[in-house]
Amino acid sequence: MVNDSLEITTICDDVGHSKFTIESGSTEIERPECGTPIYQHRSLPRIKILGTGGTIASKGTDSSQTAGYHVDLTIEELLDCIPDISSICELEYEQLCNVDSKDLNEDLLFKIYKGVTESLQTFDGIVITHGTDTLSETAFFIESSVDTGELPIVFVGSMRPSTSVSADGPMNLYQAILIAANPKSRGRGVLVSLNDQISAGYYITKTNANSLDSFNVRQGYLGNFVNNEVHYYYPPVKPQGCHKFKLKLAPGATTLKFPSVCILYGHQAMSSDLIDLVVDHYDGIVIATMGAGSLPNEVNQKLLSLDKPVIYSKRSMDGMVPTANLPRPLKGKSNIIASGYLNPEKSRILLQLALAENYCMEETRRVFRGVYGG
Numbered sequence: 001m002v003n004d005s006l007e008i009t010t011i012c013d014d015v016g017h018s019k020f021t022i023e024s025g026s027t028e029i030e031r032p033e034c035g036t037p038i039y040q041h042r043s044l045p046r047i048k049i050l051g052t053g054g055t056i057a058s059k060g061t062d063s064s065q066t067a068g069y070h071v072d073l074t075i076e077e078l079l080d081c082i083p084d085i086s087s088i089c090e091l092e093y094e095q096l097c098n099v100d101s102k103d104l105n106e107d108l109l110f111k112i113y114k115g116v117t118e119s120l121q122t123f124d125g126i127v128i129t130h131g132t133d134t135l136s137e138t139a140f141f142i143e144s145s146v147d148t149g150e151l152p153i154v155f156v157g158s159m160r161p162s163t164s165v166s167a168d169g170p171m172n173l174y175q176a177i178l179i180a181a182n183p184k185s186r187g188r189g190v191l192v193s194l195n196d197q198i199s200a201g202y203y204i205t206k207t208n209a210n211s212l213d214s215f216n217v218r219q220g221y222l223g224n225f226v227n228n229e230v231h232y233y234y235p236p237v238k239p240q241g242c243h244k245f246k247l248k249l250a251p252g253a254t255t256l257k258f259p260s261v262c263i264l265y266g267h268q269a270m271s272s273d274l275i276d277l278v279v280d281h282y283d284g285i286v287i288a289t290m291g292a293g294s295l296p297n298e299v300n301q302k303l304l305s306l307d308k309p310v311i312y313s314k315r316s317m318d319g320m321v322p323t324a325n326l327p328r329p330l331k332g333k334s335n336i337i338a339s340g341y342l343n344p345e346k347s348r349i350l351l352q353l354a355l356a357e358n359y360c361m362e363e364t365r366r367v368f369r370g371v372y373g374g
């Protein structure tokens with residue numbers, strides 16, 4: 001286990017010099033003025049990097065190109081672009097896949113889940129390179145399905161391809177490794193390293209399709225990065241109300257089999273025809289409602305009549321859906337649940353996990369209560 005620092009007591013009588021500390025990962029120790037120091041060998045933190053692709057692993061045809069590029073760089077090539085980290089940590093890497101994150105499906109999600117769970121016992125930190133489009137979904141899934149204990153799991157992506165002028169990938173990756181290797185990152189669960197910011201994977205979301213400063217959600221900020229220094233604003237804490245699911249995987253499983261949940265987008269003049277089109281094909285529905293839970297009354301009535309769970313989330317990037325805004329059935333129990341602070345794509349994953357556990361409506365509601373919905 002990597003500690004913040006290691007305190008060593010010598011046999012020296014002089015109290016002022018009888019203790020000294022070795023910073024984590026350091027091999028140099030300070031000798032006290034008298035007495036025999038106790039030398040203790042401390043190894044560097046061991047970091048595992050799992051490569052999955054994304055813009056961070058992409059190449060364009062010239063250095064001004066920032067759109068229309070292709071995933072074409074291995075994790076090994078990516079590591080060649082960052083400053084020397086051999087005095088900071090020991091690295092091992094594995095290429096799980098190399099795809100744009102729009103193509104991540106349940107097979108690949110399973111590979112990431114397995115890559116993480118198999119590395120938990122042997123490494124001090126895990127870094128996952130990932131496309132930013134769906135990074136927040138994978139981060140949310142891992143936080144919800146893996147007991148990370150003290151281990152930092154750091155997702156990292158970039159907004160510019162590796163070939164562009166001022167590519168952000170190498171710095172984001174370098175910072176992700178420093179975050180994963182830093183003892184102050186322990187006990188914080190799943191983190192995201194992007195644009196000098198350290199965020200909580202449970203809440204953070206891509207808020208801008210093009211800008212380098214793309215991951216902006218109020219609930220997400222944990223810290224900042226300045227000149228290779230990790231600055232956390234608060235001591236370690238895990239996301240409030242995060243429900244941990246224990247996945248039941250069949251022996252020899254090669255994919256995740258989740259119940260199907262779709263997301264519908266609310267808009268002016270929305271009608272229940274849209275619900276009729278999808279209802280038979282899905283086990284649950286998430287709606288990106290207008291505002292904080294508002295939908296036309298006719299749509300509300302249609303959704304209340306279904307015998308499957310419907311999560312009311314929001315199309316606004318920030319804010320939340322409170323239970324007070326939910327429509328109520330005239331009699332009986334409601335099948336409509338408020339997403340609280342979760343956006344539609346995170347709500348979808350949470351509902352899938354709850355359905356996979358065969359949670360009843362009230363158990364599912366309780367899970368969403370953790371994020372002030374329910």
Ligand SMILES: NC(=O)C[C@H](N)C(=O)O
Nearest residue numbers: 054055100101131132133
């Ligand atoms: N910036 C990015 O990584 C976007 C890319 N399309 C992806 O998600 O793989």
